[in-house]
Amino acid sequence: MSDVSNPAGRAETVTPHDSTNLSVPCRSIYVGVTGNITAVMADTGTAQLFSNVPVGILPIRATRINATGTTATNMVALS
Numbered sequence: 542m543s544d545v546s547n548p549a550g551r552a553e554t555v556t557p558h559d560s561t562n563l564s565v566p567c568r569s570i571y572v573g574v575t576g577n578i579t580a581v582m583a584d585t586g587t588a589q590l591f592s593n594v595p596v597g598i599l600p601i602r603a604t605r606i607n608a609t610g611t612t613a614t615n616m617v618a619l620s
Contacts, residue, residue: 549619557608563618570599573615581605
């Protein structure tokens with residue numbers, strides 16, 4: 542969840558890709574259109590599928606959003 546006392550200072554439009562990482566690891570993803578998200582987790586480096594993510598903030602630390610398995614759109618990485 543986003544912390545109002547420590548808000549994100551950087552935003553990056555997410556273009557899902559199976560090998561290209563975000564410019565910096567994010568601490569959450571804003572989801573504009575609901576769907577599935579396959580995120581490569583920052584701590585483990587493993588891909589994790591999040592199913593049926595609703596519109597709003599997904600509070601995860603990720604280095605990449607994979608194209609494979611991702612159906613959510615209009616995403617913004619916040620860091």
